[in-house]
Amino acid sequence: MKYPLMRNNFSRADLDAVIAHLQQDDPKLTHGPEVRTFEDEWSEWVGVRYSTFVNSGASANLLTMAILKNRHPDGGEVIVPTLTWISDIASVLQNGFTPVFVDIDPRTLSMSTDAVLAKLTDRTRAVFITHAQGFDGLTDRLIDELAQRDIPLIEDVCESHGATHAGRRLGSYGWISNFSFYYAHHMSTIEGGMICTNDIEVHRAARMLRSHGMLREVGDDDYRQSVIASNPELNPDFIFMFAAYNTRNTEIGGILGRHQLRRLDANNARRTDNFLRFLDGIDAARFRTDFKTEGSSNYAFNLIQREPDRDYANRLMSGMRAQGIEFRRGSAGGGNQVRQPYLRTIVPEGSWLEYPETEHVHFFGYYLGNFPDLKPEEVTEIVGLINAI
Template sequence: MKFPLMRNNIMREDLDAVIEHLKQDDPILTHGANVRAFEEEWSAWLGVKHSVFVNSGASANLLTMAILKIRHPEGGEVIVPPLTWISDVASVLQNGFTPVFVDIDPKSLAMDPAKILAAITDKTRAVFLTHVQGFDGLTDELLAELERKHIPLIEDVCESHGATHRGGKLGSFGWISNFSFYYAHHMSTIEGGMVCTNDSEVYQQVRMLRSHGMVREVNDPVVRTAYQRANPELNPDFIFAFPAYNTRNTEIGGIMGRSQLKRLDANVVRRTENLHRFLSRIDSSKYRTDFKLEGSSNYAFNLVLQKNDDGFVHRLMTKMRESGIEFRRGSAGGGNQLRQPYLKGIVPADYHLQFPETEHIHFYGFYIGNFPDLKDEEVDEICAILNSVE
C-alpha cells in the first residue's frame, strides 16, 4: 500500500532499548522492573494514581468488567456503544451483564450523551464509553449527571491516547479506564494494554486478576496480610482470591512502552496537525468535516460520506484500492456491532436498524491512515484522490 494505515510505529530506538536489555548475561524477560516502571511513568503521564500493564486492550476491558462483577455479582446492565471494538461488548457478556446499546453522536462518533442519560435505569451498573478514533466523547453534563446518579464511568481510550476534555486527559475522568498499545495505535508495545484508576481497591484487585487471582501480586501489605490471616491453612505464596486470568505482559513490552512514551506527546501534536490539514482539503460537499475537534488526538482520518449513496461508496472504494490507500470500512470495529453474529439471539432481529447514525457509519464511513511521519504532500495527495471521485 502506498498509503498504509500505519507506518514506522516501532522505531530503531525502541528496538535498541530491547537489544541492550537482551545483551545482559541473564536478562529478565517476564514481568519485572521495566513493567513496574512503565506503569508508574504512564500513571504520571495520564494523571492517575494507579496503572496495571496487561497483554492487550481487550484484556484491559475483560479485567475491568471482572472488577464490576465483583461489585455486582447479581449482574445488571452496562450501557455500551454499537460503534466500538468487539471486546467492549464481549467483556460485558463474558461477565454476565446485559449490554444496553446507545446510538452515536456523529460529530464525536462516541455514544450520544443525551441518549446515555435516557437509557439509565435502576439496573444500570456502569456506562462503558468508547472515545472513538481520538475524539472526546465526554460532556460536562454527562459527567455531572453520572456523578449525581452514582453511575460509574468506564472509559475505553484504546484509540485516543492523549486526547483531552477541558485540559484533562481522557482516561483520567472515569472510575476505570482502558488503553491499548497495539501496533497501529498512538504508541505500541507490540501487543499490550493498561488498566488505569484512582481507586486503590480496584488497583489491588486488578493486580490479582491479571495474575491468576494470586494474593502475592498485591503490593499493599495491609490487604495481603488480611488474606493471609483469613486463610491460615494456605501457603501464603499460593492464595487465589478470584478465579482469574493470566494477562501479564513482559519486560520487552515494558521497555518498549517506556521508550515510546517519550515520543507520545510530540506524536499527538503531529497527528492533530495532519487531521486539520486533511479536513481542510477534502471536499466537504462529499465528506463530513464537522467533527468535534476540541481536545482530539487523531487516530486515523475519518472519511464519512455526507449522503447514503451506494454507487458513490463503491466508486470510492475502487479508487482507494487502485491508488494504494489502505482503508477500513465501518470505522471502529467494522461498523455496527449489532449486525455481528455473536449478538444473534441476544438482541432482537433487525435491532441494528434502530441506530441510524451507527448504520450510516457502517456503510458509508471509513478510516484511513494517519501517523506521525505522514508528510504534508502525502496528505494533499490523498485528499486529491478522494476528491476526484464523482
C-alpha cells in the same frame, strides 16, 4: 499499499533498547521492574494514581468487567455504544451483564449523551464509553448526571491516547479506564493494554486478576499481610483471591512502552496537524468535516460520506484501493456491532435500524491511516486522490 494504516511505529531507539536488555547475561523477561516503572510513568502521564499493564486492550476490558462483576454479582445492565470494538461488548457478556446499546453523536463518533441518559435505569451498573478514533466523547452533562446518580463511568481510550476534555486527559475521568498498545495505535508495545484508576480496591483487584488471582501480586503489603493472617492454613505464596486469568505482559513490553511514551506527545501533535490538514482539504460537499476537534488526538483520518450513496461508495472504495490507500469501512470496529453474528441471540432481528447514525457510518464511513511520519505533502496527495474519485 502506498498509504497504509500505520507505518514505522517502532523507532531504531526502541529496538536498540530491547536488544540491549536481551544482551544481558540473564535478562528478566516476564513482568518485572521495567513493567512496574512503565506503569508508574503511564499513571503520571494520564493523571491517575494507579495503572496495571496487561497483554492487550481486550484483556483490560475483560478484567474491568470482572471487577465490576465483583461489585455486582447479580449482574445488571451496562450501557455500551453501537460503534466500538468487539471486546468492549464481549467483556460485558462474558461477565454476565446485559449490554444496552445506544447510538452515536456524529461529531465525535462516541455515544450520544442524550441517548445514554435516556437508557439509564435502576439496573444500570456502568456506562462504558468508547472515545472512538481519537475524539473526546465526554460531555459535562454526562459526567455530572452519572455522578449525581452514582453510576460508574468506564472509559475505553484505546484509540484516543492523549485526547483531553476540559484540559484533562481522557482516562482520568472514569472509575476505570482502559488503553491499548496494539501496533497501529498511538503508541505500541507490540501487544499490550493498561487499566487505570484512582480506586485502590480496583487496583488491587486488577493486579491479582491479571495473574491467576494470586494474592502475592497485589502490590499492597499491608493488605497482603492481613489476608495471610486470616488464612494461616494456606501457603502465603499461593493464595488465590479470584478465579482469574493470566493476562500479564513482559519486560520487553515495558521497555517499548517506556521509550514510546517519551515521544507520544510530539507524535500526537503531528497526527493532529495531519488531521486538520485532511479536513481542510477534503471535499466538504461530499464528506463530513464538522467533527469535534477540540481536545482530539487523532487516531485515523475519518472519511464519512454526507449522503447514503451506495454507488458512489463502491466507486470510492475501488478508487482508494487502486491508488494504494488502505482503509477500513465502518470506522471503529467495522461499523454497527449490533449487526454482528455474535449478537444474533442477544438482540432482536433488525434492531440495528434503531441506531441511524451508526448505520450511516457502517455503510458510508471509513478510516484511513494517520501516523507521525506521514508528511504534509503526503496528506495533500491523499486528499487530492480522494477528491478526484
